[in-house]
Amino acid sequence: MTSFITNNSPKGWAMDVQGIAPEAVIPQALILQCTTKGGEVQGDAPVVRVPRIKIIDAGFVPEGNDIPESDPELSEQLIKTGTVAELLKVSRDQLVQNSAASLISHEMRRSLIHKSDTAFLSQPAPTAPAEFPPGGLLSYATDAGPLTGDLDALVDAFAEIEALPGGVVTHVLAHPSAYATLRQIKKATGSNEALLGAGTQAGEKSILGVPVLTTNAMPSDKIMALDKNYIVSAYSNLELARSDDFYFNSISVALRASFRFGAGLLESEAAQVLTVS
Structure with a gap:
């Protein structure tokens, strides 16, 4: 009896797959911009295990005395992953039309970026014992x-992040509506001068010297300050x-x-969420 394997099956049963580094295809995806990559994984069951260590603060030691041994705390961060995917059925006649292939490819990339951004930020955390799909950043921030x-609450949020060991605010994520509200804050009552200094030139989006990324994957009234060094990710090639x-x-x-x-x-x-009103 002939074995049913990919080598002797029609291509419909064993489609060719091209793996492309996501940095080359979807560099604007938030998970690429706002996290530190910790590994790669294939399948829903495996997880990426990121080791962590916390060492007790060093202290003064009198001359000639033995240095006391530290007792570090060891732990790990488990990263579950999920796959977003799409399948299109396109007639062969349609696909050979001028620019059809490039337009479809562009739209598929745009769709993957939107879905991955939404899941990265807003996917509800699964209720135990379920572990899939993994929850988004807003569930744990x-x-x-x-x-x-005014921006006082944001200043306090920045301070909370910077109080962490090595903490630094690397990005602010904001829904376009929330960022527009911030840009409408004036320096004083009756003034037309924006507190963020936008003036008539939009310029680079930033708050307190930190880059701002606007995305409709955030809730319409939310902004989030974060330190990407405290957000560890795992992702595969775009297939x-x-x-x-x-x-x-x-x-x-x-x-x-x-x-x-x-x-x-x-x-x-390391991720501080504020409600803009």
């Missing part, structure tokens, strides 16, 4: 309260596949794209 009328045989009965082509990723927050204080 610190609620820094309201931001109204693109095409089969001219999968839809054999309709003379159509199958186009598939997939991206596996996940992220973990090492300290909840």
Whole structure:
């Protein structure tokens, strides 16, 4: 009896897959910009284990005395991953039209970026014992309260991040509406001068010297300050596949794209969420 394996099966049963580094295809995805990569993984069951160590503070030692041994605390951060994917059925006649292939490819990339950004930030955390799909950053971040009328609450949120060992605010994520509200804050009552100094020139988006990334993957009234060094991620290559045989009965082509990723927050204080009102 002939074995049923990929080597002797039609391409519809064993589609070719092209793996491309996501940095080259979707560099604007938030998980690439706002995290530190800790590893790669394939499959829902395996996890990336990021080792952590906390050492007791060093102290003064009198001359000639033995140095006391430290008793470090060892732990690990587990990063679960999930795959976002899409499958398109396109007639062969449609695909050969001018610019059709490039337009479809562009739209598939845009769709993957939107879905991965939304999952990275807003995916609800699974209820135990469920572990899939992994929760987004907003499920584990610190609620820094309201931001109204001035930037004092944001200054406090920055201080909370910088109080962590080696903490530094690397990014601020904001929904476009929330960022627009901040830009409308004036320096004084009756003034038309924006507190953020936008003036008539938009310039680079920033708050308190920190780059701002606006995304509709954030809730419309939220902004989040974060330290990417405390957010560890795992992601695979972006996989693109095409089969001219999968839809054999309709003379159509199958186009598939997939991206596996996940992220973990090492300290909840490293991501501070504020509600803009």
